[in-house]
Amino acid sequence: MTVWNPDLIRQYGGPGARYTSYPAATRFHEEVSLGDVQRSVAAGNRAHRNLSLYCHIPFCASVCYYCACNRVITANRERALPYIAHLKTEIRQKAALIDRQRPVVQMHWGGGTPTFLSDAQITELVYELARYFHLLEDDRGDYAIEIDPRTVDRARLGLLRGLGFNRLSLGVQDLDPRVQQAVNRVQPVAMIRRAFEDARAFDFHSINADLIYGLPWQSETSLAHSLEQLIALRPERISLYNYAHLPARFKIQRQIPERTLPSPEEKLAMLVRAGGMLQEAGYELI
Numbered sequence: 337m338t339v340w341n342p343d344l345i346r347q348y349g350g351p352g353a354r355y356t357s358y359p360a361a362t363r364f365h366e367e368v369s370l371g372d373v374q375r376s377v378a379a380g381n382r383a384h385r386n387l388s389l390y391c392h393i394p395f396c397a398s399v400c401y402y403c404a405c406n407r408v409i410t411a412n413r414e415r416a417l418p419y420i421a422h423l424k425t426e427i428r429q430k431a432a433l434i435d436r437q438r439p440v441v442q443m444h445w446g447g448g449t450p451t452f453l454s455d456a457q458i459t460e461l462v463y464e465l466a467r468y469f470h471l472l473e474d475d476r477g478d479y480a481i482e483i484d485p486r487t488v489d490r491a492r493l494g495l496l497r498g499l500g501f502n503r504l505s506l507g508v509q510d511l512d513p514r515v516q517q518a519v520n521r522v523q524p525v526a527m528i529r530r531a532f533e534d535a536r537a538f539d540f541h542s543i544n545a546d547l548i549y550g551l552p553w554q555s556e557t558s559l560a561h562s563l564e565q566l567i568a569l570r571p572e573r574i575s576l577y578n579y580a581h582l583p584a585r586f587k588i589q590r591q592i593p594e595r596t597l598p599s600p601e602e603k604l605a606m607l608v609r610a611g612g613m614l615q616e617a618g619y620e621l622i
């Protein structure tokens with residue numbers, strides 16, 4: 337059992353980078369030249385290193401008020417067309433540097449919302465990747481895609497599985513209707529449950545669920561209730577994010593009144609309670 341030390345957390349607490357990438361996006365800089373990239377890729381070729389591919393699809397059809405992701409909100413599906421064309425060019429340019437023998441053992445599509453794209457566009461992109469990279473066709477790779485449950489049905493999940501994706505990451509965030517409304521992300525528990533059932537029917541190897549603690553109107557009790565419902569669906573992984581509220585940087589977060597946010601003390605209580613519940617349910621802390 338992990339022991340949480342509230343005094344230590346208080347002592348070193350404070351806002352920091354959200355490690356969705358390593359290094360965190362705030363540490364990216366422009367001092368890496370094309371030559372550096374080419375040399376590094378060439379060294380990987382000589383060492384026959386395995387590959388991991390990441391594809392970013394930045395579009396979302398509607399905005400969640402907490403969102404700090406790199407995304408473009410638009411109802412206009414046409415916006416994806418020039419982006420896909422650029423992405424295809426980039427796939428070709430990158431692939432030209434890489435030894436075709438190197439297997440892609442991991443692939444991740446993130447966003448935004450990758451399923452903003454139509455079935456035909458998703459298929460086209462997978463085809464393009466398979467044309468230029470050595471994708472594994474025997475289901476041994478870890479091929480994952482981020483899913484906004486509002487954008488998929490059974491047929492879509494079947495298509496994704498057929499195209500070779502075998503891991504899903506579902507954006508759950510919170511299951512409390514009041515919280516969902518406050519962040520403009522209404523997705524009833526029944527919708528989440530259906531997404532899980534459909535994914536299980538297609539034998540996805542692993543399902544991750546994103547949750548956030550520290551959202552408006554959340555309390556230790558409400559979060560525990562959401563977590564209970566989520567644990568019942570047995571996701572293989574749960575990513576429990578600490579809500580990063582930076583309204584000066586992410587303007588959309590100004591839609592969330594400060595008075596509705598839980599205090600740092602409450603957030604700490606949520607973390608401790610959630611950590612305990614997850615470990616009791618058999619989850620291992622990473």
Ligand SMILES: C[S@@+](CC[C@H](N)C(=O)[O-])C[C@H]1O[C@@H](n2cnc3c(N)ncnc32)[C@H](O)[C@@H]1O
Nearest residue numbers: 402403404447448482483484507546577579580
């Ligand atoms: C790119 S999104 C996931 C895919 C998809 N767009 C969705 O929302 O379902 C990555 C995850 O980052 C988390 N996230 C976004 N903004 C955040 C913030 N301000 N603080 C903490 N976590 C955040 C959410 O849990 C979200 O699911």
Ligand code: SF4
Nearest residue numbers: 396399400403405448
């Ligand atoms: S949380 Fe996901 S769906 Fe919501 S705005 Fe951000 S990227 Fe888009």
